[in-house]
Amino acid sequence: MKYPLSLTVNDENYDILVEPYHTLMEAIRDGIGLTGTKCACEDGRCGTCTVMVDGQLVKSCLMLGLQANGKSVLTIEGMGSPDDLHPLQAAFLEHGAVQCGYCTPGMLLTAKQLLDENPNPTEDDIRSAFVGNLCRCGVYTHATEAVLSVAGEENR
């Protein structure tokens, strides 16, 4: 049976109905209609569906929608807009860290949490952060450059 789910996504409130077995990813994509969050592997390995819940990074295919009840979710659409890109979004473009773009939303949110917690990450920190984000186009080298370019000066 469907249950009510109230949550905030990108500072907007939503009240939708979901099945208990529906994941947060399905709630965001199908229930709310925000399709920037992608689905790729369905078993929690690839990180394409990464979002933030109450400031914590999560793979939205691994959290039930109802577990996010009352919580605040940040998706790629809330990170920046075409007219007002987040510095990481701009850096990913500038440094060539985007190819097909399917994994990009998840990688950007991962990069955001890394810098939120550690404004001056080393390359090793960046690699550890991206372990859970697979990219078949292989943008890793450029993504590392992009994150370092936004990070503090001392580790460039």
Place this chain on the structure above:
Amino acid sequence: MIDCHYLEPTSVSEACTLLVEHGDGAKVVAGGQSMAILLRNGLSQPSHLISIQHVTGLEDINASSEGVTIGAKVTLNRLNGIGETHPTLRALDDVVRGVADQQIRNFATLGGAICEAHPASDITVALSALHATVKLASANGERTVPICDFVTGAFATAAGPGELLTEVVIPSFDLASAAAAHRRFALRAGDYPVVGVGAFVSLDGTGNCEDVRIVVGNCSGAPVHAQEAESRLRGNSIVGNNGALAEAGELAAAHVSPAGDPMAPSEYKIDLVSVLTREALEEAITRATS
């Protein structure tokens, strides 16, 4: 997947009551990190999902002279670096930093990781080496079970009907003469290991091995105790005795008969058991003597 109910108890006793009430159809959801996949694939089709998200009192880490008690809902992320505040848990630390990735560690709980009983789970291996016990609550009270008895096979535990894992207790030991370590090898960063080995050693006053535990993961449904390897070391000189450690590795390898995984046939896993056993022992001894 036709009909499924979602229940959110707020206390352990309420959760236990619901588990009894809904019997086999009830499944506990903690962080959701493994349950969400099973539900999505239709591999688990519970009638009732019991979310313990709002159950209080399962999120503490307490240390006493007896040991360290970790609540079932403590996330793996919180355990990252736990060896610094609780040095007896360094082997758990070895594991946690390599488990999956940041996203998963943020929400995966210790209790969930144990109860999933994944055959490749490093956490259970490390906790077994540390002689950890788990506390199970039910309407009839509580019972304590050694973790090596709790995980009974692949995706199988000894949790009875209506029982909820509430905490994990890792007994203390003398850091001046004992230590544990865990070593793993995965084919790719962030993946389940091909093999993981946890080792605990304690030394007597002369530097001989007083006690040792060697636990091997992903070579059977549940972690395997490498008893012959332990016997080889117990009572013998092990500090700086590379030969003995290598022999222990070979005995541990001889003890297991794992099924092969894709890209990791049985013989290769056996080779790794030997290498990782030796390395885990070396590291544990280094820690115990420094």
Place this chain on the structure above:
Amino acid sequence: MAVVGTSTKRIDGIEKVTGTAEFTTDIVLPRMIHAKLKRSPYAHAKILGIDTSKAEQMPGVRAVITAADLPDVRLGVLTLDEHLLAHDKTRLVGEPVAAVAADTPEIARAACEQIEVEYEELAPLFDPEEAIKLDPPVVLHEEYEEYEKLLEIAEMDERPPNLWQAYRIRHGDIDDAFKKAEDEGGYIIENRYATGYVHTACMEPHGAVAQWSSDGSLTLWAGGQSPYIARDGLAKALDLSPSKVRVIVPFVGGAFGGKLTVKEGAIAASLAHKAGRPVKIILTRAEDLAATAARTPFIFDIKDAVTKDGILIGRKVTSILWGGGYSGEGILKPIFSTHLYPGSYRLAALWVDSYGVYTNRVSGGALRGYGCAESAWAVETQMDIIARKCDIDAVELRINNLLTEGERTAITMPAHAFSAHECLTKCADAIEWETPSESLESPWYRGKGIALGNKYSFAPTASSTELKVHEDASCELRTSAVDLGQGAYTILTQIVADEFGIEIDQVKLVTPDTAITPFDHVAGSSRQTFHTGNATRMACDDAKRQIRELAASKLEADPDDLEVSGGRISVKGSSKSIEVEDLFVVEMLAGKRPAVDEIIGKATWEVTASPHDPNTGQGEEPMAYMGHGAQAAEVEVNVETGQVRIRRFVSAIDVGKAMNPQGVEMQNYGGGCMGIGIALHEDMCFDANGEMTNASLMDYKIPSIVEMPLNEYMESIIVEVPHQHGPYGAKGAGEIVVVPTSPAIGNAIYDAIGVRIWDQPLTPEKVVKAWKEKQASGNGSGS
């Protein structure tokens, strides 16, 4: 303000970084329902009956189809051997036998489980060497002789019943070459190599959305590599006129050769027709990995004749491609893989027998490098072995055997814009080839390896574009070229901006939609910069010609004396000029319109080719162009765990002209990443019944960031040797970047620990095994 040749941010990037890019998976239509496929659990079975009645009665189920609901046509690329849904037989685990459309994906999946299929299990055939026998234990396609075939294969006295491709090269006197090597103190070096099962594993799974109009026409949204191949495939499968089919390509989440056809799209279309509703189908990751075409393995037996000075004088190859249940997109691989046997080298004698056979596993498809990446594994490992045997440096040995500009290869391809030497030497310099790797503490060993590669771009082929000029002097390029992530849209935009002397943001791209955009062959074979780039340049010329003609009377000048740039038309050598806008007039209530005709330039770039004779492999100029590249790796090998870490990686590729240097760098790094995965980590595994056992991204291990070298040890080198027919001299870059990777890594492993592993991938298990064998035998295996 030259834009071509400068690093340019991708024009589709804003959408991609803000989550507004719409992929097939994101499309939602009113009343849309969801499709799932019922797939065969058997590798080889007769279908005795299918009962869909239970599924049809389930609430929420809107349509169920089987082969009986579809036109009885066989499909395929060049050998038409496959039905959309299995007809009377299934030939691989996962072959679709029925399909359901329902209100939700969950209901559709549950309904598939309710479909009862009665099978008679047949013995499966997995071993290609059994399959190729004249009297094989199992025959997969009993009706092969009746199939329609669009390609002639080599003549054979008797065709082995499971064989679908045979191709020969007969160049020079091969027996003489071996005799000479023997008689004159040279070497005969013979080895067997194999490649593994690799999947494109695009982050976006295969999918499509189908919708019918009341006039009986079909619109399909599918993120594929060629809207026109898709359109014609749909038309054939559904027995429609191609004009009744419209294919729109949204953003594509990676393709790499895996999204050439739209089988699942055709099934969705059929369901949509039956249900009277739009239908969306998105494959699960498990379906995507286990049941869509893969890069299936080759076996290569290579025998080389080499003089004592390390000059290659003859090469004999026999190869077999494990073709899977259907020939599919793998059909040309046994041919195209042969291009690497001469590769960049001079070969007086080359004798090749290359075959493709049916086996009861996943069908063979394309994956970045189409056969060349596979044969390079054999050829470039062989070159390393030859160098060691002759005690000649591996770079020097290759250089000594290189062709020179203007020569023809043993397969009659002219060596033009021949940059192999430059790629090789620059790559070697970057990895400090002359300096041996440092020694590490046991059990770790370090070593370096290098390899050369080629990628040919196929022909005959054609690309058309249209270029419309607006009153604000902005340009609109209509193309069916597809940006799969490789950056095609950005490069085409750069070309238009350059040709018109306008800013990048004054160029608008109309992306593939067969109702609007003209023919383009395919986003494959590294062809879009070369072919679509040429067509775009020509369409710009055509539009500018029209502008000059329209402006001539206003400027009172000869059209040939006018030039168009930056939105102005000016008379050469004078200050007289007008704006493009002046060619438009105001129409009451309707803004501006062209004063005469719409200004639409159009052009088709076509490359013809003489087909190779399948019996000799000889022809005129068989390909559009030939690209070169070299890669080198430094590895660290742990002989106890078998782990191989790539410490350092250099990719030096010749792109003729780097249209977008950052884009080339992205191909170098990204291709390197995929190449590292293919060499070391990726292996589709199967159980004894032919079912894939690691059909998830958890278990099918595409590289994570940690498998890549640190940034300071990644190097991208761009070589620019212009091609006479390339736009601005450019050649493609998309595939060459994975061709030399595996042999470079394998050669580095040999340098580190002295063992050869002959079959890809070079997994830790194989490293440990090879090392132990070496220890037991007291020397290196191989060479």
